[in-house]
Amino acid sequence: MGNKLRIAVLFRPGRNVEWQRRYTGSEMPDDAIEEASLHRDALLEAGHEAELVQWQAGDPLETVAALRGMRAQLVFNTSSLAEVALLEALGIPYCGSGLDLVALDKAVRKKLWSCHGVNTAPFIAIGKDGATTGHAVPLSSIGPGWTPPPPLAFPLFVKPVRGRGSAGISDDSIVTDAVSLRRQAEAIVSRMDQGALVESYLQGREVTVGVIGDPPQALIPLEIEYNNARTNTFEHKMDNEIMHCPARLSAEQLEAVQDTAMRAFSAVGARDYGRVDTIVGEDGRAAVLEINTFAGLQILTGNERHLHASYIGTMARAMGLSRADVLGRIVDSARRRYAL
16 A cells, blocks of 8 residues: 545435435435445545545535545545546546446446457347437337347346446336336336336346456455345345355356456456446356446444445455455555556
8 A cells, every 4th residue: 555645535415325216206214424434434444534525416516625625635435427527527536437437328338248258138228219329229119019139038127227226126127028028117217217228037146246456356256145036126235135255156156257257347447446246047157237336335333324234345354354455455546547
């Protein structure tokens, strides 16, 4: 680790629940400040100066003034496209993936993986009529008797083309006919004002792999076992899941999943940290579902009110890494990039 840095932990209230609030119309506890506070404490333990800075959506220039007021050398925990775009425009160093990746939706990321030979399920995207792009079909084209274009076939899985934390995903996301597909896609398009990603429904073990640092290191793969659910929904993630770390795979399969995660991470130009979600089929081969560029990193203290355990934090604990180790490696990766 180099010299002590002045680091701003940038957080935005509601960042983990905003999409699910839009989808359900329901309120739910906000854990953003708890998460940011854990990050600040971890950075202090790693030997840096760290302060919380709240993102001011109504006037982002207030955020800039706060960052400059504390003479921040690096920003940690950028949590959405808007924050990354502002920091890029102003030339303020930050941890995490760049605008070139963060701005891409899940459909475009899957196209990139396919081009790089990373195994991922075939897909289409469904968008609002009159607002579809080159890789999406209009919602109105999905009706009774509609059949998926090969190699797609029912059952299919429907999820938002953007978002985080399994927002907009329920057991009803698994669809077996055109009517249920239209219903799920329409809910996403109307409630979340975005397209729906429709891909082959892959069955197997859900295994996720955290990647941190530079050079990037794959952490121990973690398996998510569903508890009274068919898939990893938003509600299921709120401490209802069963986690196995390491995943219940052979040593050879664990290594293969890590290799797939590393290739997926590299193919889209991710940096500093991220988490790659996969499904491992009966043949032991991993198919990449998505990459989370704002993955949770928290290792809980036991005093949290709303915050739940993160996958990367669980992986880190299994490897004997502390929260200072994890965030310290991420900061070191960013500081080398910016020569801080």
